[in-house]
Amino acid sequence: PEDTRDAAQARARSAPAPVTDVAKLCVCDLLVAQCDVNCCCDPDCSADDFSLFTTCSVPVVTGDSRLCSQKAAVYSLDVEANPPERIFNLVDQVNPNIFCIHATNYKQALYLKSPEIPTPENFDRLLDEYGGATFSAEPDSWDLDAETENPPDANETYRYEYGVPVQTEDAFLRLPSPVVSSWCSDANPAGFLVNQATKCIRSVSVEKCDSIQALSMLFYINSSILAVSMIENSHKAEIVNITVQSIIFQSLNGMRTLLNSSDVLRLPMVLGELCINAVLGVNYHITYTDTGEIIEAAAAFVLGAISKEALSIEQSFEISFTQENTQPVPLSGNPGYVVGLPVRAGFRPQGYPFPAEFLFAPLALSSSKHSQLTILQSTSTQDCLAAQGARAPVLFGYNMISGCKLRITAAMKCQPLAQTLLDVLKGQSFPEYVASFGNSQAQDVLDWVPITQLHISEQVKSSCQIPVSLGIEVKWTKYGSLVNPQARIVNVTATITTTTLKQLPSGRERIIPVTSSVVFTDISSPAEPGYKAWPTINIKLPFDFFYPFV
């Protein structure tokens, strides 16, 4: 009993021996106990199966071709016979090369190395080497102490470069992000000029929520950012404090309100069955100079309430960098639109066609909804009237369709209902113009395409008409050179389809679907290559060349 156990343990310790017999090797045999199609070496196939094959996907199975002589299993299909049958030959393949391997006395010469099997003796060592979630360097090794091994000059300052972690007094500016799994890891440093947006899950408990550091605003603003990337500690760098830019409260049902005074620090506290003032999202805005120094840092918070049943919350973090004295306008392509970027749109202010400095309104920061074409976003409740104005930006090249359900009761009046539905479909500010190029400037009037509005109604009768669908069709074309065509929007048409609202008997209600869609159509004509014109010979004889004959 003991020696059989030892033998079994010894067998378990070593990996199974590799199969080297070519007659038994079959690479295409993937299904267990089933015949693989066109796999002539599959042992699960019967003669009937072979008669249905067309070719052999694996015609030859050999060992290393550098050996002088070796066995080869040759599989072929004899299609002349009726029914087709498989032919299997075991032949000796001879390598005529004078440098072929005649023999080897080194076992692993032609085979892959077997991995180490864990045993009670080497388990600890293997666990140390390979047991962690990742095998890369720990974030602790990025401490400033480790870098003082090569101390630079005391007066030398290092400006920030792209990707360098933003340093604070003791460590680095943290941007919690998911590592390996979705749980938040606080050890992720924010890189300079690297705009990031991350979402991760943090485990919480309502009873102890005022002691969890990551839920309080203080955790995110108590670090002071160094203006330059300093390595030598003797020379103090300028410190930039993180200011609170704005605080938004999010209620349990998702409604967000902006707080007026954002200078008061609100810490999480337990209120009844909820924990309020818990940080649900942080948005860092860092301003830098063109010499790589950070001059300003602001954080916008989203605070919310956690209910008692919640065991974890999702936090979202974002960081964005802006150069000082600039107002970044996000382009959707340069010059042609890039698939996936939002379609830029805008309004024509009053007073056109008089030339003005900025003719169109959309020069605003990236988060402004006024500069984008948006469509209705489907919500989980699917109720048109309860839609809280959630809109999704129209991304170039992505056809979208969304909708909601409208419950009509007998008590509803026609005109207010039609107006509400129009608002739901079109949004609060439906733009009038769409940029034809991704980088169209507001001053260039001709670069903007007006949105054509069409109305399709079912009947001409003046009964109640309510809009039930909005279809935006964007026609675009390829523009520019043949090898690098740019996308250019040529025409945008918004079609509203209305239907009659029949008067319902009291007490009854109807549900009608309301849809909105965006379709992108490529109307580019086939490209014709243009060649340079052939040089022409311009010869003109003088007027009196044939004098005196003419």
Next chain:
Amino acid sequence: NNSSQLSSLPLHILLYVNGIYYIFYFLATLAMIIYKSQVFSYPDDFLAPDLAVLLLMAILEVPRLYLGFKGNLTEAEAPLGLSLGLTVGSVVLCVYLLLWQTYVLWADVLLNALLLAAYALESGLKVTAIAAFVS
């Protein structure tokens, strides 16, 4: 007069040819070991014995040939006997390179077989020459 000359002419010719062939053999085997170490997986603790055997054989070959020439020309059996002893060592090393090298290529087999044949013929001729000198 041939009857009074005991030195063996075939042995002399064979020793001469052996010397030239050995130079070619040594360079070819060294080049092939270098080729094998680049193309195949050749760990250092397998490469070292092969190179050591080759170098040892080269070191043995020089006195072996010298003693063979000297013994044959001076018709003395002592150097010839010593050369025979060194030949035995060379044969062993040659057999190692033929059978127990890490990678034995077909060219290795040819070269070593040829060298072994030359050694065998040489040994036979040396024995005959010693017998002629002694008697």
